[in-house]
């Protein structure tokens with residue numbers, strides 16, 4: 001599938017959900033691109049997983065912000081690659097640093113930078129320990145097996161929607177469609 005086709009497919013999926021996340025956060029290594037950038041050369045030309053760009057463009061089209069949370073110890077290489085791929089300017093936050101926490105400090109920084117609550121965020125990562133740690137903060141977090149793709153996007157939006165509905169019930173907040181009287 002080419003970028004345009006993936007983008008249209010992703011837009012179709014996004015159109016099925018009445019409430020979208022405000023921010024979608026991506027890991028880099030083995031989530032957006034199929035390698036570890038540690039140990040690679042800045043002079044290489046990287047490529048994303050086949051659905052990566054189409055999904056990013058569709059999210060932008062829908063007004064959903066995107067950000068990066070990566071524990072790569074080589075942020076300079078990662079940023080060079082993002083630049084070469086022509087997507088560096090798309091991200092409202094790029095938190096790329098190694099850390100012993102499983103990305104909870106990355107998300108604290110993203111929260112401070114964007115002002116967005118954790119329950120309005122959706123996160124994709126290929127490491128279960130990151131998924132577990134970040135979901136305890138209230139972020140809808142999806143483990144990807146072979147990079148991010150439209151299937152993972154759909155799954156993420158389902159989890160996000162289920163979480164919003166159940167937290168609305170817990171807080172006894174009226175749902176949007178019942179607030180007209």
Ligand SMILES: [Mg+2]
Nearest residue numbers: 027029030126
């Ligand atoms: Mg990774």
